[in-house]
Each structure stands twice: as structure tokens, then as C-alpha cells.
Amino acid sequence: MAPLIVAIDGPSGVGKTTVSRLVARELNIPQIDTGAMYRAIGLAATRAGVDVKDEPRVAGLAANASIEFVPGERAKTILDGEDITDLIRTPEISMAASHVSAVPAVRRALVKLQQEMGRRTGGVLEGRDIGTKVFPETPFKFFLTARPEVRAQRRYRELLAKGQAVDYDRILADTIQRDTQDSTRADSPLTCDDTYQVIDTSDLRIDDVVAAIVDRVRSRAAH
Ligand code: DC
Numbered sequence: 001m002a003p004l005i006v007a008i009d010g011p012s013g014v015g016k017t018t019v020s021r022l023v024a025r026e027l028n029i030p031q032i033d034t035g036a037m038y039r040a041i042g043l044a045a046t047r048a049g050v051d052v053k054d055e056p057r058v059a060g061l062a063a064n065a066s067i068e069f070v071p072g073e074r075a076k077t078i079l080d081g082e083d084i085t086d087l088i089r090t091p092e093i094s095m096a097a098s099h100v101s102a103v104p105a106v107r108r109a110l111v112k113l114q115q116e117m118g119r120r121t122g123g124v125l126e127g128r129d130i131g132t133k134v135f136p137e138t139p140f141k142f143f144l145t146a147r148p149e150v151r152a153q154r155r156y157r158e159l160l161a162k163g164q165a166v167d168y169d170r171i172l173a174d175t176i177q178r179d180t181q182d183s184t185r186a187d188s189p190l191t192c193d194d195t196y197q198v199i200d201t202s203d204l205r206i207d208d209v210v211a212a213i214v215d216r217v218r219s220r221a222a223h
Helices: 016-027 032-048 056-062 091-102 102-123 130-134 150-160 166-182 206-221
Strands: 003-009 031-033 067-070 076-079 123-127 141-145 196-202
Touching: 003 016, 003 091, 003 130, 016 031, 016 067, 016 123, 016 206, 031 032, 031 056, 031 102, 032 056, 032 091, 032 102, 032 123, 056 102, 091 206, 102 123, 102 130, 123 130, 130 141, 130 150, 141 206, 150 166, 196 206
Parallel strands: 003 123, 003 141, 031 123, 141 196
Antiparallel strands: 067 076
């Protein structure tokens, strides 16, 4: 039987990570956070002092990076053997990730890795291009949206809870800037078509979003 692939795409701060974790748990398949992979390359570039817009050097980092996920209540992201889960959740690395994700060679390397991971085990893959580029053939594609202010507010609370000094207006401005970058880049921009089921999460509870996705997958998988 072909591995079960669930694609969850959408802009930043829409709740994809939480929703994907719970959907993956319900369906008993791994969660593959592709944004964390771009963040890992953003971190590697920042640490190495490589300009995130220097395409050949950033591409070199992506080609040589070893990225893995360790499942758990909160999945861990491992880069070259190091747990970088918390290090990649800062505003600085968010912006670096957005820049490196526009580099075609980086995308090629990471998409290949995502396809290998998905084919091996199946999974809930969250990102921007899962249903358009990584696994366009899956019948299970969901596009999560929410108003920018709602997304910025969620990110703000998340960072505050981690004890980071954050400014709401900066997060809102960053959210809007990243949306523009992610949806206007030439290679694999964030887009949605009629093969997706669109879910606006602005006024929904997480559990309702998860239930909508799981029910849809179970009912279609049964046919
Ligand atoms: O989902 P996230 O915020 O962790 O993603 C970090 C960045 O990586 C974001 O700016 C968009 C980019 N990204 C991408 O281009 N393609 C993906 N499949 C996942 C993330």
C-alpha cells in the first residue's frame, strides 16, 4: 500500500505545526515539519557568517546538511547531530529561513529529502509547497489560513511564553513581510488551488481543525 501523505500548507503562524502534530498523532504517522528544515539551513548560514542571499554558498550548506526529526510530544529537529529545536524559533532565524527558502538549489535539496522521508514512512508534511511540489499527487491537501493579525498575535504569545523579548508590531510587520516574500518568490511560491481544502483557522479551535482534517482523511481513505 502507498504510504499515507497528508499535505498541510499555509502561511506562517497559522497553526500548522500544532495541527500537524495532532493530526500525525491521530493517524499514527510521522510529522514532517518542512519549515524547520528551511530554518535549519537559515541557522547554518547565520552561524557560518554566510550571506543568506549568497546562493552558491547557501546551496552548499543545504547539500551537505544532515537533517532529521526525532518524534515525541514535541518533535525535535536535529542538524548534523545537534538538537536545534529551540534555536530555530527566533525572529532572526525566521527571516533567514525565508531568504534561504527562495534559493532554488536549497529547495531542490530539501524537497528531495522530504520526498524520501515521506515515501519511507508516510507522514503529515507541513509547509508551503507540499501539495503543489513535494507530493502533488496526494488526495489529502489542506490549506490553512488566518487573518495576519491573528497569526501575529499567536506568534507573539508563543515567543512571550518562551521568555523571549518581543514586540507585537515588529512581529506583525515581519509576518506580513514574510507572507509577501513567500508568496511572490519565483520558485515554488506559496499558492493554493482547487485541489486543496481551505480551512480558515482565525475563529476555530485547534481541535476542530484537527477533527476536520482527520475525518476527511479517514472517510476518503476508506473508499
Ligand atoms: O513554516 P515556517 O515558518 O517554519 O517556515 C520557515 C520558512 O521556510 C518560511 O519563510 C517559508 C519557508 N518554507 C518554504 O519555503 N517551503 C516549505 N515547504 C516550508 C517552509
